[in-house]
Amino acid sequence: ELKVEQNPLFLSMQEGKNYTIYCNYSTTSDRLYWYRQDPGKSLESLFVLLSNGAVKQEGRLMASLDTKARLSTLHITAAVHDLSATYFCAVDVTGSGSRLTFGEGTQLTVNP
Amino acid sequence: GAGVSQSPSNKVTEKGKDVELRCDPISGHTALYWYRQSLGQGLEFLIYFQGNSAPDKSGLPSDRFSAERTGGSVSTLTIQRTQQEDSAVYLCASSLAATNEKLFFGSGTQLSVL
Numbered sequence: 001e002l003k004v005e006q007n008p009l010f011l012s013m014q015e016g017k018n019y020t021i022y023c024n025y026s027t028t029s030d031r032l033y034w035y036r037q038d039p040g041k042s043l044e045s046l047f048v049l050l051s052n053g054a055v056k057q058e059g060r061l062m063a064s065l066d067t068k069a070r071l072s073t074l075h076i077t078a079a080v081h082d083l084s085a086t087y088f089c090a091v092d093v094t095g096s097g098s099r100l101t102f103g104e105g106t107q108l109t110v111n112p
Numbered sequence: 113g114a115g116v117s118q119s120p121s122n123k124v125t126e127k128g129k130d131v132e133l134r135c136d137p138i139s140g141h142t143a144l145y146w147y148r149q150s151l152g153q154g155l156e157f158l159i160y161f162q163g164n165s166a167p168d169k170s171g172l173p174s175d176r177f178s179a180e181r182t183g184g185s186v187s188t189l190t191i192q193r194t195q196q197e198d199s200a201v202y203l204c205a206s207s208l209a210a211t212n213e214k215l216f217f218g219s220g221t222q223l224s225v226l
Contacts, residue, residue, distance in 0.1 A: 033214065042203060045214035088155065097213055098143070098168055102155035 002027045004091050006103035014111055016078050021106045023072040023089035031092040032072045033100060034063050036085045043088065046074075079110045114138075116218035118204050124224045125194055133189040133221045137206030144187050145207075145215060146179060150200035158202075161187065162209075194225045 003026040013019050023032070034046040047056045049065035049072060056063050060083065062075045072089055086107045090100040117136040125131050137144050146158040157171035161181045172178070176194075181187040191198055201220040207213040 035217075042217040042219045043205075043215075045216070048214050090155075097207070098145075098160045098162065099157050099171070100215075101157070104154050 002029075002091060002093055002101045004089060004101050004103040006087075006089060006106050008106060009104055010107050010109075012109045012111060013076075013079050015080055018078065019076050021074040021076070021087055021108075023074070023103055025070050025072075025089075025091045025101075027091075027093050028067070028070070029091045029093045030065075030067045031095070031097065032065050033090045033092070034072070034074055035088045035090065035102075037088065037105070038085045046087075076108075081110050081112060084108055084110045116204055116206050116216050118202075118218035118221050120221060121219060122222045122224075124226065126226055127196060128193055130190065130192045131194055131223065133191075133202050133204075133223070135187045135189070135204030135206075135218060137185065137187070137204070138216055139185075140208070141206035141216070142184065142209055143207045143213070144181055145205040146187070146189050147203045147205065147217075148200045149203055149220070153200075155203075158189070191223075194223075196225050199223055199225045 005024045007022045032049045035043040037043045047063040052067040054065045060077045065072045086105045088102050088105045090102045119134045142163045144161045148156045159179045160168040176192045179189045201222050203220045205215040205217045207215050
């Protein structure tokens with residue numbers, strides 16, 4: 001059974017600081033997704049990583065994938081309050097994108 | 113439409129009643145998914161439709177749950193004889209095609225079973 005674990009589950013940080021969220025998964029996969037969820041809202045796609053070594057950046061967020069280590073990271077640079085949300089990674093082992101297994105989510109709070 | 117539309121946004125029902133949840137995917141999206149989000153279980157896959165292919169129902173938790181997709185567009189998730197453990201947010205998502213595409217999620221239906 002595929003397990004997807006995120007670390008940390010709760011993260012409180014100050015504006016301007018850097019931090020990394022980790023996503024480990026237990027079964028071979030080269031497809032990993034990051035989503036953001038604001039309180040009371042639905043999920044918004046951030047990144048789709050489709051190969052070993054893939055790196056994608058959008059604004060203050062950068063995601064990478066190491067399929068050999070079964071690890072993805074979401075790096076936050078110079079955090080701002082607007083980044084406060086819950087971040088989920090999700091892994092696809094079907095090869096078709098038809099079924100995602102999500103991590104527990106990392107609740108990020110950026111304090112002024 | 114501009115995004116994935118789900119209705120109702122909130123549904124309160126009594127234990128033992130049947131409920132129907134509706135999803136209108138983004139026009140032109142051939143893949144449609146149902147997920148469930150609850151405090152205890154996180155985000156769980158329920159069912160997946162792709163075009164005219166047989167749906168992947170492997171995530172449905174019991175035979176009380178069923179879903180259909182009519183005309184390759186609108187989908188309905190039906191829960192029969194609801195139980196309190198069915199209380200959750202039911203999220204629908206769609207994508208252009210299943211392979212390697214990001215999912216666009218709707219706002220969800222908050223289901224509360226009393």
